Amino acid sequence: MTPAATSFEEPRRIRTPKLSRLYLGAALDAARNTISSSGNLRVLPQAPVLASHPGITLEQVEQYRALFGGEVFDGVHRRSLPSVLVHIAAFPVQMALMSQDDFPLQLMGMVHLSNQVEHHQPIGAEEALQILARAENLRAHRRGTQVDIVVEIFSADVDVTADGGTQPLWSSVSTYLNRGTYLAGKPDRNDEQGPAFVPPTKTASWKLGTDAGRAYAAVSGDYNPIHVSSLGAKALGMPSAIVHGMYSAGRMLEGREPEQAGHRWSIHFEAPVTLPATVAFAAEEVDDHTIRFTGWNPRKVRRHFTGELII
């Protein structure tokens, strides 16, 4: 990932929005589009958006900890925030970017395909931040159109628009798919199936109740109906509510991220985890610096996600 690139337009400064308002807007937008079937734009907005964040509160840290049952966040021995909590802080800015009128893909029903994070420096609680988000790489996918949302997080006191750029504390690329919209054409037909999934030896089992989506929503503010209600999920084409992808990421990383940061990780989502669920999980040490993760449905032997942490 490159540092804040200067080739982009001057970022548009926004206030961090409330996710609930964005979802309402997205739903209205979806309804409007269904009615008018208006032609979509085919280019990504050039300007990144930039928002100030007052800092993740200790209360949010404690809520996050309670969700995953991690070790006590005492501010001394454990003070560097988990990457997924940083993602949670930045998520409304991503959403604001994707909710802009000039964003070519509809927000509602967008599928999270993967996430790659580089956590360069530790970020503490109550630490004021700047969040920069931009869209890149609109491209074809066999089931629609995919786009990368790049997020970079800086401390509040740096000039992110300075020439030459500034190294972010944390950066991520989230890849989303808009199903059924072929703005970038269709890729060459690729029927090549990957090798059949042979599950590794499981090292843990996650029992997720019907409320797992609501529990993550309560911590993240991400009350996307696909995660919190069975009806909402059905309206969006899922048999029942599915767990947030980043819940799986948070759980896979819990207790494994180094305090001094300087690590990177990725997660690639496959079959969604429909709730309630039992997810078989494996953490395998690849070498001294690398752990590989796999989550799957043990009954259907279908893979939910693969991930990797490199320290």
Added chain:
Amino acid sequence: MPAETPVRNAVIIGGNRIPFARAHGKYAKASNQDMLTSALNGLVARYGLQGERIGTVAAGAVLKHSKNFNLSRESVLGTPLDPATPAFDVQMACATGMEAIGSLANKVKLGQIESGIGGGVDSISDAPLVVTDELRAILMEANRARSVGQRLKALAKIRPGHLAPQAPGVNEPRTGLSMGEHMAITAHQWGITRQEQDELALASHKNLAKAYDEGFFDDLVTPFKGLTRDNNMRADSSLEKLGKLSPVFGKDLGDQATMTAANSTPLTDGAATVLLGSEEWADAHDLPKLANFVDYEEGAVDFVDGAEGLLMAPAYAAARMLTRNGLTFEDFEYFEIHEAFASTVLAQMKAWESEEFCREKLGLDAPLGSIDRTKLNVAGSSLAAGHPFAATGGRIVATLAKQLHGKPGKLGFISVCAAGGLGITAIIEGR
């Protein structure tokens, strides 16, 4: 202070337990305190300890009500022992009993106490149910409220879903896998067959039944609530019967799943105690000296991401303990390896036979070697007797001490695995 204070022998004088009962059966209405008190009463009666001030009583339970914060002390107060007998609770999952007894033996060796009673108790039938974390948070908030209004506001948050009681978890907190699921993975990695497991289970039942028939347990077990023998025991079992059972753990291994209800220990209620003392104390009270508690070693393994099997800690503890004492398996007359699952015993034995495991994991030049099956669990073990978690250490120590009595200098080996990747091994010596 002298440069080196010689330690004295810690003598195992005897033991007493109540028969172990399958959960939700004979002891369904007995509490942990009822059972521990009863086991202690039997010990007091057998060794004439009425009015005696014991150095310390150490016992514990794995599944414990918060009201039982002083379980051992409260149980002591219910016996004819001198009320000036101190007591403390121990909790080390299934190794609770071993830790209680081992720590008391150390106190005797150092001359801190002249006598001690160690043991444990567990009840699945009377396990504590707790409210959900959500309901508990609301009730605590209501408790802290300073006005009726605040209290009602807190209580209004209660939702029907909060009301379901929570049974104590049998899953490992950090993996969400049950002990059986963990063991199924280890068993599969060590290539342990269904046949070997069923054979070990059958031997456990046959050996326990034989020991009962020969009267071996006559001075080790006191009847309780109409039960005179462990009611999980199936003297008439056969390999054919065991072979018909379907796997209950490791089912995602498909046709390679090997662990059934018969080659896994059942959930059980029961209590066991062991009386220890110095030689002088035993002599002064004209009590038998069955064996010496020589040494014990605690172990733990990194099981969370599967680097080692959950129940393999005794494999490591044994290596350190044997090296420290300059002993090999050849030096032992009897082996008591707790049968959490048949495959637990078999996996530990395979590990000790493996040159690679002993070299890479235990840091030994040569494998520890194989264990003669005719010396293993000769009076039955947990698969037949059952396994009320904290009571198992007391059962094993008393059983092995009695086997070694009259065989001065002959050694017995103990291995007990426990949740959390823990384990204990111990050595006792006949006299």
